Amino acid sequence: MRLRVLTAVALLATVTxxxxxxxxxxxxxxxxxxxEDATLLTVTHGNIEHGSILIRDGKIAAVGADLKAPEGATVxxxxxxxxxxxxxxCHSHIAVDGSVNEGSVSVSSMANIADVLxxxxxxxxxxxxxxxxxxxxxxGSANAIGGQTVVIKxxxxxxxxxxxxQGALPGIKFALGxxxxxxxxxxxxxxxxxxxxxxxxxxxxxxxxxxxxxEYKKQWxxxxxxxxxxxxxxxxxxRDEKLEPLVEVLDGKRYIHSHCYRADEILMLIxxxxxxxxxxxxxxHVLEGYKVADEIAASGAGGSTFSDWWAYKMEAFDAIPYNAxxxxxxxxxxxxxxxxxEEARHLNQEAAKSIKYGGLSANDALKLITLNPAIxxxxxxxxxxxxxxxxADLAIFNRDPLSVYAVVQKTLIDGQVYFDRQRDIDGRPALxxxxxxxxxxxxxxxxxxxASKKTEAKPEKKPDQKKKRAPTNQDSAAGxxxxxx
Amino acid sequence: xxxRFKFLxxxxxxxxxxxxxxxxxxxxxxxxxxxxxxxAVVNARVVTGTGTVIDRGTVVVAxxxxxxxxxxxxxxxxxxVIDGKGLTVYPGxxxxxTDLGLPxxxxxxxSATGRGRRRAAPSGEIAKGPEDRPxxxxxxxxxxxxxxxxxxxxxxxxxxFTTALTIxxxxxxxxxxxxxxxxxxxxxxxxxxxxxxxxISLKPTGGFWGFPDSLMGSIAYVRQVFDDSNWFAQxxxxxxxxxxxxxxxxxxxxxxxxxxxxxxxxxxLLPANNAVQILRGLKLADxxxxxxxxxxxxxxYEVAGAIAAKKIPVLVSLKWPEREKDADPGAEQTLRELKFxxxxxxxxxxxxxAGVKFAFYSGGLSGPKDIFKNAxxxxxxxxxxxxxxxxxxxxxAAILGVDDRMGSIAPGKIANLTVxxxxxxxxxxxxxxxxxxxxxFEIHEEAPAEEPGDGKKDDGPGPLAKRKASSAEVAR
Numbered sequence: 001m002r003l004r005v006l007t008a009v010a011l012l013a014t015v016t017x018x019x020x021x022x023x024x025x026x027x028x029x030x031x032x033x034x035x036e037d038a039t040l041l042t043v044t045h046g047n048i049e050h051g052s053i054l055i056r057d058g059k060i061a062a063v064g065a066d067l068k069a070p071e072g073a074t075v076x077x078x079x080x081x082x083x084x085x086x087x088x089x090c091h092s093h094i095a096v097d098g099s100v101n102e103g104s105v106s107v108s109s110m111a112n113i114a115d116v117l118x119x120x121x122x123x124x125x126x127x128x129x130x131x132x133x134x135x136x137x138x139x140g141s142a143n144a145i146g147g148q149t150v151v152i153k154x155x156x157x158x159x160x161x162x163x164x165x166q167g168a169l170p171g172i173k174f175a176l177g178x179x180x181x182x183x184x185x186x187x188x189x190x191x192x193x194x195x196x197x198x199x200x201x202x203x204x205x206x207x208x209x210x211x212x213x214x215e216y217k218k219q220w221x222x223x224x225x226x227x228x229x230x231x232x233x234x235x236x237x238x239r240d241e242k243l244e245p246l247v248e249v250l251d252g253k254r255y256i257h258s259h260c261y262r263a264d265e266i267l268m269l270i271x272x273x274x275x276x277x278x279x280x281x282x283x284x285h286v287l288e289g290y291k292v293a294d295e296i297a298a299s300g301a302g303g304s305t306f307s308d309w310w311a312y313k314m315e316a317f318d319a320i321p322y323n324a325x326x327x328x329x330x331x332x333x334x335x336x337x338x339x340x341x342e343e344a345r346h347l348n349q350e351a352a353k354s355i356k357y358g359g360l361s362a363n364d365a366l367k368l369i370t371l372n373p374a375i376x377x378x379x380x381x382x383x384x385x386x387x388x389x390x391x392a393d394l395a396i397f398n399r400d401p402l403s404v405y406a407v408v409q410k411t412l413i414d415g416q417v418y419f420d421r422q423r424d425i426d427g428r429p430a431l432x433x434x435x436x437x438x439x440x441x442x443x444x445x446x447x448x449x450x451a452s453k454k455t456e457a458k459p460e461k462k463p464d465q466k467k468k469r470a471p472t473n474q475d476s477a478a479g480x481x482x483x484x485x
Numbered sequence: 486x487x488x489r490f491k492f493l494x495x496x497x498x499x500x501x502x503x504x505x506x507x508x509x510x511x512x513x514x515x516x517x518x519x520x521x522x523x524x525a526v527v528n529a530r531v532v533t534g535t536g537t538v539i540d541r542g543t544v545v546v547a548x549x550x551x552x553x554x555x556x557x558x559x560x561x562x563x564x565x566v567i568d569g570k571g572l573t574v575y576p577g578x579x580x581x582x583t584d585l586g587l588p589x590x591x592x593x594x595x596s597a598t599g600r601g602r603r604r605a606a607p608s609g610e611i612a613k614g615p616e617d618r619p620x621x622x623x624x625x626x627x628x629x630x631x632x633x634x635x636x637x638x639x640x641x642x643x644x645x646f647t648t649a650l651t652i653x654x655x656x657x658x659x660x661x662x663x664x665x666x667x668x669x670x671x672x673x674x675x676x677x678x679x680x681x682x683x684x685i686s687l688k689p690t691g692g693f694w695g696f697p698d699s700l701m702g703s704i705a706y707v708r709q710v711f712d713d714s715n716w717f718a719q720x721x722x723x724x725x726x727x728x729x730x731x732x733x734x735x736x737x738x739x740x741x742x743x744x745x746x747x748x749x750x751x752x753x754l755l756p757a758n759n760a761v762q763i764l765r766g767l768k769l770a771d772x773x774x775x776x777x778x779x780x781x782x783x784x785x786y787e788v789a790g791a792i793a794a795k796k797i798p799v800l801v802s803l804k805w806p807e808r809e810k811d812a813d814p815g816a817e818q819t820l821r822e823l824k825f826x827x828x829x830x831x832x833x834x835x836x837x838x839a840g841v842k843f844a845f846y847s848g849g850l851s852g853p854k855d856i857f858k859n860a861x862x863x864x865x866x867x868x869x870x871x872x873x874x875x876x877x878x879x880x881x882a883a884i885l886g887v888d889d890r891m892g893s894i895a896p897g898k899i900a901n902l903t904v905x906x907x908x909x910x911x912x913x914x915x916x917x918x919x920x921x922x923x924x925x926f927e928i929h930e931e932a933p934a935e936e937p938g939d940g941k942k943d944d945g946p947g948p949l950a951k952r953k954a955s956s957a958e959v960a961r
Contacts, residue, residue, distance in 0.1 A: 104691045104694065110615065239716065435818075442823070
């Protein structure tokens, strides 16, 4: 079905300073695709040399060493190349219109990233070019309880409504530590500083919000119960957009992704969760996670961390690059995330660092950016490995993706090629020409406009009518600064 | 002199009498209206706005309404006759989105715009959540705040505009927009429909320190306000029937104003200029169950089909995107930006092709001259001139919910007419006469702007008298 052929604009800043565009075919084909003769990094059942993947209706239909292309199938010759599951970025802020923070309040759960998805954000295409196929789009970390979050597939060229990963549970961002307590740190005169200003206050803010949510849930339950018995003249409770997502958390229908750094605040949130009976789905950043890995594992939460960022603020001083490996050893489901549009373009390298720091196996390193984030996001039955029945979300690299020399050749989502390096390169001259033509057209129009204005204009004042004045220091300063006289 | 209009009056006596009356009568002092308000434009090309064009037709106007239109109309004896030879009569033009009569308040910009806003405290109170109702005043009505001395009213009228939707500015729910006619003695005379549309802005008003501080925060806020208003409507009916059973409901004028609008299926204006915003607007309109009209619409060429499927009309801004005047000449421009600037004027044609009802609005253009120039760009990009006229007349009236009383030339419609000496979108065309509510304005080329509706000057002949005098000279 042809949905919308959106003219896709791609800016590959590293390759060329000009604008290029990738024409994405949005036609979904029922025809089979066979990716042939590649090294398959399945993640779940080892690597297959000279393997092939058969794709039908956007799903992986067969995986093996000797698959034959069915009649009419499109064949992608991947001889000598590596196919891995599409990379999943568990912490991203791309594809958002406007600010990612509703930072004015300490509980901004009424704000929803899903309302402001922007399918035109170039970062979607850039990240596709890094092999990313799925991203967890999070609200920022300005407040103890942040906004609602959404998992998307990077379907570049589609509409906002086509981005969300159907079937993935929605999430909500929490944040602990310096960001929520420090935001709005020095308000202008007359503006009261935002509460909280301490870690104690962050905990209290979360606890207070859940007390309200519990009460709100009860109000509605009582109302619906009375209504169910046929009672008339009931005053309905108000809907509260802030509390409803928290009720969903209590009901297990929404995942918490909590920004955190220090061990003490991690333990705090686990205690609060136990008190109110909700689950934390992932600890994000979790740079001191290695100190409390057993407690995190016991709580059932995952850890989504950086490879080797540390010491960029006080609460990140105890971070170590061994964090991912150490948490993995203690049974935490760990992912490496980007938190950044650029970093997302080389998550394969970020994952590879855990081989150096902590000695993870190559397969476990790959899991950090594929199966593990899929588990953390509750979508591992759909994506995260090369298995029959899963979505055909795949990244094809020219070398082993854990090598720094590996470059993505093609990225597929639902069996469609959304990024093709060769097609991108081939398309650049045409895009450059289109751009130059438009610039020339605009320049011509503006010159014509100027010319017509001149003819219309009243005779200008004669120069001698201009007020003369002696040159000043400022004039010469302006002159020396290259300002036209 | 041949191409000047003429009065072909029944008798010299009558003409003289009328001129004398006009100069002397109190009406002359009431402004540029046309007492006695009986006029007939004869022998003119009449574009009725309903699809028919009469090549040599007559339009009779009396007491503020159109009395008759057609090729064979008997001109009533009391009518003043304007020779329409070589002239075209259009329905009075409607600018479907302005702030005419609502001059900017001082300091109104500070909270919503301005690049340095994140460091500066917003003016006024800092909202700490939806309950503080940031930037919210839906109880305000533009009609109540009209400043008829806004010079732009006359400049718009002289350009052929008889009607405008005037939208209050400032905040997320700035207040009710009003359909006004562009003439009258007192502000109340201008008002056609006081509560015409409920405009919404999604610009964050918080300025970092207050709520909302993000687009998603603004959307969440509007959602909560609709929730609250729906709750109020439901709860109030229960409460009113059981006042002894419940604690009284708190008084919140926001909920009350919006609940009333929702009850009356009031038109809600949602901002949506690019394709992403348009699709988002369509989705929100569905979710909020509102009678939505999108405004902006300049990237409609990408999503016209989706708009048509929802049967939601669009007000298209004629302020086509341009490169910022002070933009860094060396700054990289994306192909997408360039294409948008190139293709925006093709939006109306694309909307028309898809079957979307749309109207034009000036969208902040500084003068009416650019309105036609920019509408012409839409025609050059494929819009038919007929649809362009409709977008300024009958379709605009339909979208604003006033097509039962204006927007076309038909008996019983408000006597708003724009009379030109040629095609509306021809650069050389001049507007010769404008009728607003049956008040006749003769437009003199390059005449200095004269005060409209100046009811205070009662010494000496007013501008009308001057005009009549010159008319009489021409007629002699």
